[in-house]
Amino acid sequence: MAAALSAKDFTTAQEVRWCPGCGDYAILKTLTGVLAEVGAKKETTAFVSGIGCSSRFPFYVDTYGFHTIHGRAPAVATGLKLANPELDVWVVTGDGDGLSIGGNHLLHALRRNVGLKILLFNNEIYGLTKGQYSPTSRPGTRSPSSPAGSFEKPLSPGTFALGAGATFFARAIDTDKAGLGEVLKAVHAFDGTAFTEIFQNCIVYNEDVFADFADRKNAADMQLRLQHGEPMLFGANKDKGIRFNADTFALEVIDAEAEPDQVLNHDETNKVVAGLLVELTAPVALGVVYRRPDESFEKSWYAARKNGLQRTRSVADALRGTNTWKVS
Amino acid sequence: MSCTCFRTDKLISVGPHPDSPLLMSERNPKSSIVVRLAGDSGDGVQVMGSQFTTSTALSDTDFATFPDFPAEIRAPVGTTFGVSAYQLNIGANPITTAGDSPDVLVAFNPAALKVSLPLLKDGALVIVNNDSFTSRNLIKAGYSDDPRDNGELDSYQVVNIDIARLNLEAVKPFGLSKSDGSRCKNFWALGLLMWMFDRDLAPTENWIRRKFAKKEVVRDANLKALRAGHAYAETAELSEAIPRYQVETAALPAGDYRGVTGAEALSLGLAAAGELADKSVLFCSYPITPASPLLHHLARFGDLGVGTFQAEDEIAAICAAIGASFGGVIGITSSSGPGIALKTEAIGLAVNAELPLVIVNSQRGGPSTGLPTKTEQSDLYQAVYGRNGDTPIPVIAARSPGDCFFAAIEAVRIALRHMTPVMLLSDGYLSNAAEPWKIPDIKNIEPISINATFETDAAQHAQSLVFRRDPDTLGRPWISPGTPDLMHVLGGLEKDYDTGAISYEADNHQRMTDMRAAKVAAVERFIPPQSVELGSAQGDILIIGWGSTYGPIFQAVKQIRQSNPSVSFTHLRHLNPLPGNLAELLGGFRQVLVPEMNMGQLSTVLRDKLGVDPVSFCKVSGQPFLISELVEKVMTMLPVVALASNDPVAKGHT
Numbered sequence: 001m002a003a004a005l006s007a008k009d010f011t012t013a014q015e016v017r018w019c020p021g022c023g024d025y026a027i028l029k030t031l032t033g034v035l036a037e038v039g040a041k042k043e044t045t046a047f048v049s050g051i052g053c054s055s056r057f058p059f060y061v062d063t064y065g066f067h068t069i070h071g072r073a074p075a076v077a078t079g080l081k082l083a084n085p086e087l088d089v090w091v092v093t094g095d096g097d098g099l100s101i102g103g104n105h106l107l108h109a110l111r112r113n114v115g116l117k118i119l120l121f122n123n124e125i126y127g128l129t130k131g132q133y134s135p136t137s138r139p140g141t142r143s144p145s146s147p148a149g150s151f152e153k154p155l156s157p158g159t160f161a162l163g164a165g166a167t168f169f170a171r172a173i174d175t176d177k178a179g180l181g182e183v184l185k186a187v188h189a190f191d192g193t194a195f196t197e198i199f200q201n202c203i204v205y206n207e208d209v210f211a212d213f214a215d216r217k218n219a220a221d222m223q224l225r226l227q228h229g230e231p232m233l234f235g236a237n238k239d240k241g242i243r244f245n246a247d248t249f250a251l252e253v254i255d256a257e258a259e260p261d262q263v264l265n266h267d268e269t270n271k272v273v274a275g276l277l278v279e280l281t282a283p284v285a286l287g288v289v290y291r292r293p294d295e296s297f298e299k300s301w302y303a304a305r306k307n308g309l310q311r312t313r314s315v316a317d318a319l320r321g322t323n324t325w326k327v328s
Numbered sequence: 329m330s331c332t333c334f335r336t337d338k339l340i341s342v343g344p345h346p347d348s349p350l351l352m353s354e355r356n357p358k359s360s361i362v363v364r365l366a367g368d369s370g371d372g373v374q375v376m377g378s379q380f381t382t383s384t385a386l387s388d389t390d391f392a393t394f395p396d397f398p399a400e401i402r403a404p405v406g407t408t409f410g411v412s413a414y415q416l417n418i419g420a421n422p423i424t425t426a427g428d429s430p431d432v433l434v435a436f437n438p439a440a441l442k443v444s445l446p447l448l449k450d451g452a453l454v455i456v457n458n459d460s461f462t463s464r465n466l467i468k469a470g471y472s473d474d475p476r477d478n479g480e481l482d483s484y485q486v487v488n489i490d491i492a493r494l495n496l497e498a499v500k501p502f503g504l505s506k507s508d509g510s511r512c513k514n515f516w517a518l519g520l521l522m523w524m525f526d527r528d529l530a531p532t533e534n535w536i537r538r539k540f541a542k543k544e545v546v547r548d549a550n551l552k553a554l555r556a557g558h559a560y561a562e563t564a565e566l567s568e569a570i571p572r573y574q575v576e577t578a579a580l581p582a583g584d585y586r587g588v589t590g591a592e593a594l595s596l597g598l599a600a601a602g603e604l605a606d607k608s609v610l611f612c613s614y615p616i617t618p619a620s621p622l623l624h625h626l627a628r629f630g631d632l633g634v635g636t637f638q639a640e641d642e643i644a645a646i647c648a649a650i651g652a653s654f655g656g657v658i659g660i661t662s663s664s665g666p667g668i669a670l671k672t673e674a675i676g677l678a679v680n681a682e683l684p685l686v687i688v689n690s691q692r693g694g695p696s697t698g699l700p701t702k703t704e705q706s707d708l709y710q711a712v713y714g715r716n717g718d719t720p721i722p723v724i725a726a727r728s729p730g731d732c733f734f735a736a737i738e739a740v741r742i743a744l745r746h747m748t749p750v751m752l753l754s755d756g757y758l759s760n761a762a763e764p765w766k767i768p769d770i771k772n773i774e775p776i777s778i779n780a781t782f783e784t785d786a787a788q789h790a791q792s793l794v795f796r797r798d799p800d801t802l803g804r805p806w807i808s809p810g811t812p813d814l815m816h817v818l819g820g821l822e823k824d825y826d827t828g829a830i831s832y833e834a835d836n837h838q839r840m841t842d843m844r845a846a847k848v849a850a851v852e853r854f855i856p857p858q859s860v861e862l863g864s865a866q867g868d869i870l871i872i873g874w875g876s877t878y879g880p881i882f883q884a885v886k887q888i889r890q891s892n893p894s895v896s897f898t899h900l901r902h903l904n905p906l907p908g909n910l911a912e913l914l915g916g917f918r919q920v921l922v923p924e925m926n927m928g929q930l931s932t933v934l935r936d937k938l939g940v941d942p943v944s945f946c947k948v949s950g951q952p953f954l955i956s957e958l959v960e961k962v963m964t965m966l967p968v969v970a971l972a973s974n975d976p977v978a979k980g981h982t
Contacts, residue, residue: 042815043809043810043811043812043813043814043815044810045809046809048651051820058817058819059830062815063815064809064815064816064817065815065816065817065818065819066651066654066681066817066818066819067817067818067819067820067821068647068650068819068820069647069673069674069677069820072643072647075639075640075643075644075645075648075651076647076648076650076651076654077651078637078639078644078648078651079610079612079637079647079648079649079650079652079653079654079655079659080651080652080654080809081651082610082635082637082648082652082655082657083608083610083651083652083653083654083655083656083657083808084655084656084657084808084809084810087655087809087810104640104644105640105643105644105647107640108639108640108644301635301637305630305635306630306631307631309608309610309634309635309657311603311608311631311632311633312631312633313631313632314603314632315596315599315600315603315632315770316769316770316771318596318599318629318632319586319596319600319767319768319770320584320586320767321587321588321592323382323385323386323531323586323587324584324767325385325388325584325585325586326583326584326585327388327580327581327582327583327584327585327766328582
């Protein structure tokens with residue numbers, strides 16, 4: 001038996017060209033560690049990406065990779081997965097690549113539930129093209145293309161995914177090795193489209209845009225770490241909880257010690273609650289927000305074909321058609 | 329190849345009517361008979377046409393068809409723009425076009441009559457559905473008075489039949505509503521036509537039984553209508569006025585035959601290519617007219633090792649095909665011009681990644697949405713030149729419905745040999761047109777080889793191993809995820825010639841650009857020299873065709889050569905690169921004529937690549953060339969040639 005692989009085995013000799021201090025480094029490190037930990041095989045793992053900073057990822061992992069064109073990674077990955085459903089196909093994308101130019105493909109990958117592991121690095125800005133506002137930028141974002149501040153309404157990746165029929169939605173912070181690691185392991189184990197939003201800090205064009213909840217000093221009061229079946233508690237002493245208010249049809253923060261019975265238990269199969277959780281801003285919900293396994297696209301596709309993509313009849317037979325005649 | 333070398337047969341008429349076109353054709357023998365069916369788009373004309381085609385095929389007669397339908401699914405009833413037609417040329421050999429002018433017209437309404445009338449031969453037989461000639465329908469068709477009464481039809485042989493009423497009477501016992509009952513009238517008229525051409529009803533009856541197996545009443549009503557139309561023609565007193573056509577069996581080369589449309593043949597060709605390469609095929613497409621029939625046919629080819637994926641858009645379709653090719657399956661995508669435009673960026677990706685891919689373009693009229701259901705050849709520039717960067721790809725074209733089979737195999741062969749995307753040009757006419765097809769023996773077709781993998785060389789990085797190109801083809805080995813020890817990254821960024829790693833280095837980009845051009849040029853070494861289809865390799869005029877103009881040009885040149893043997897015809901399969909001897913072949917003629925269903929795109933390509941200056945003959949009416957207009961054009965060129973041979977001043981004047 002081959003020796004178990006380490007994180008280092010999944011790292012290439014390529015010089016990494018992200019800006020020093022970029023959140024992508026942390027994601028890369030955690031991901032290669034997870035690949036080693038879950039026993040992934042290099043030859044059956046493929047990373048497919050589009051265009052953007054995050055999309056350089058395939059060059060830095062020692063597996064198969066395809067750095068495609070802007071926004072189209074989910075489509076390329078779908079073809080790859082259909083051609084060989086045994087592969088672990090990861091898609092790395094960003095908020096511009098995945099939600100702007102490639103929004104359609106992301107939507108349909110989610111709708112079909114293709115067995116892809118999609119990581120969306122959300123930094124709320126266009127990095128590689130030098131700092132224009134993106135579809136997830138907050139109103140007021142000043143950028144070269146919005147000098148007076150953007151007035152567009154941002155898209156929420158979680159709401160988008162759930163609306164598209166996602167069967168898995170999770171969230172993590174780039175530098176949160178433990179939280180991100182847990183999520184990535186769940187992603188690896190999932191059969192359908194495992195869609196994850198990773199809050200990624202662009203230190204050049206949108207520094208600290210997530211600091212209000214991602215900073216260590218704010219973490220306790222601003223991060224709701226979800227665990228299936230566990231009460232939704234947060235705060236330094238786990239003294240705050242989340243309650244569903246049936247009058248307003250909304251989630252609200254309550255004093256968990258005063259009203260422990262009112263605190264919601266996280267049910268990751270509840271899509272309605274998932275829809276409310278992804279809209280929460282204080283605290284921000286992290287971890288596996290929604291997971292409801294369903295048959296993957298490729299499984300259904302192959303189930304409809306008795307012998308997969310194997311040839312069981314010669315074309316010589318099909319050439320004869322239904323109405324043939326002989327000329328002698 | 330396809331059925332183009334059949335013997336000529338003559339038509340024999342036993343019809344009693346003195347003005348019957350067949351009797352006329354006996355006096356002045358015609359090489360074929362052309363039947364046109366025309367009605368509203370809801371009249372079932374296409375079904376009627378395809379069933380009549382099947383019966384024609386089964387009676388061992390050569391044929392070519394041309395379904396001509398509007399873009400709207402159900403255009404406003406009774407209007408001229410809502411007319412759906414099906415034209416069929418049957419009888420003598422070789423039949424390579426659907427015929428210039430119909431000898432027989434079945435017109436279901438005034439609009440169909442109005443649209444078809446200018447096409448008819450003098451003396452043609454016109455069968456009119458009398459019931460539809462109401463004042464309302466006449467107005468809708470734009471007639472101010474009834475063409476049956478105002479002398480407009482005097483030069484034709486008109487047979488008025490109450491098709492609608494007779495059909496409704498026939499299907500009355502089945503208790504259908506009036507609208508459902510009247511839907512059977514295409515079968516009633518088909519029955520009539522079958523009698524006229526002495527066709528066996530059984531194949532159509534079997535088709536009706538299969539098609540309406542779950543709707544017994546509809547099935548029985550259609551069967552009844554078919555037989556009633558047949559019986560009407562046979563027994564009614566009118567049968568004296570309806571000519572009967574006896575078309576002799578065509579003497580085709582011995583073998584097994586079937587009818588085939590271009591879309592069917594192309595689909596079978598893609599499946600055959602997979603078998604010849606011993607690889608599976610993934611066909612990724614987005615619905616678009618007139619390319620969708622490929623998706624429909626291939627969706628039923630699961631047992632032939634073909635998968636289909638209906639993507640969310642044109643871009644996703646090509647990207648999924650590229651992903652499939654990366655995954656070790658032959659990726660194919662298909663569309664028509666507007667969709668191909670959307671795929672352009674991804675074609676460049678496949679070029680850069682050096683992945684095999686076939687892009688099928690079933691061309692239609694442009695620009696933009698243009699004429700979705702009408703045929704054109706106006707995407708040649710797009711195919712040869714239409715990408716950002718210096719991004720050449722091989723381009724080939726199919727010439728006839730049956731030829732689509734071989735063109736598809738050739739496209740896959742080039743893609744796998746050179747590891748490149750290949751554009752295969754078909755068009756709306758080829759997609760829908762049908763012809764009898766001698767079923768090819770796949771055992772006689774050379775297998776398609778896959779570029780060999782190699783022993784892993786531990787000293788070399790996988791990234792460079794997968795880009796070690798064959799010196800003759802410049803194709804690299806095809807390595808897919810799942811292969812141990814050859815992990816590599818593909819992409820759209822420029823890469824180092826040797827190592828395959830990203831490179832922005834200036835000299836390397838020049839070298840890679842040269843390599844990509846040389847790769848496409850290398851295709852030429854594997855294609856046979858261009859030969860003439862008709863005529864000798866030297867003479868006065870050489871007509872060069874490509875794609876679906878093959879049929880009309882072939883017939884026109886055959887006709888012209890009877891009086892002017894100095895006219896020759898050659899037809900291109902390979903449009904990029906062009907055959908290596910093409911310049912030499914052209915040099916053997918005083919003039920070169922390029923008839924095209926565009927504004928002169930092949931002429932431009934020939935000027936560009938060979939430095940020649942051909943005469944363009946362009947037609948962009950959405951309809952295939954007529955034989956007569958090609959003959960006429962060549963005739964206008966001949967005197968110039970004759971003059972040129974005597975008068976040095978006129979030389980070179982075109």
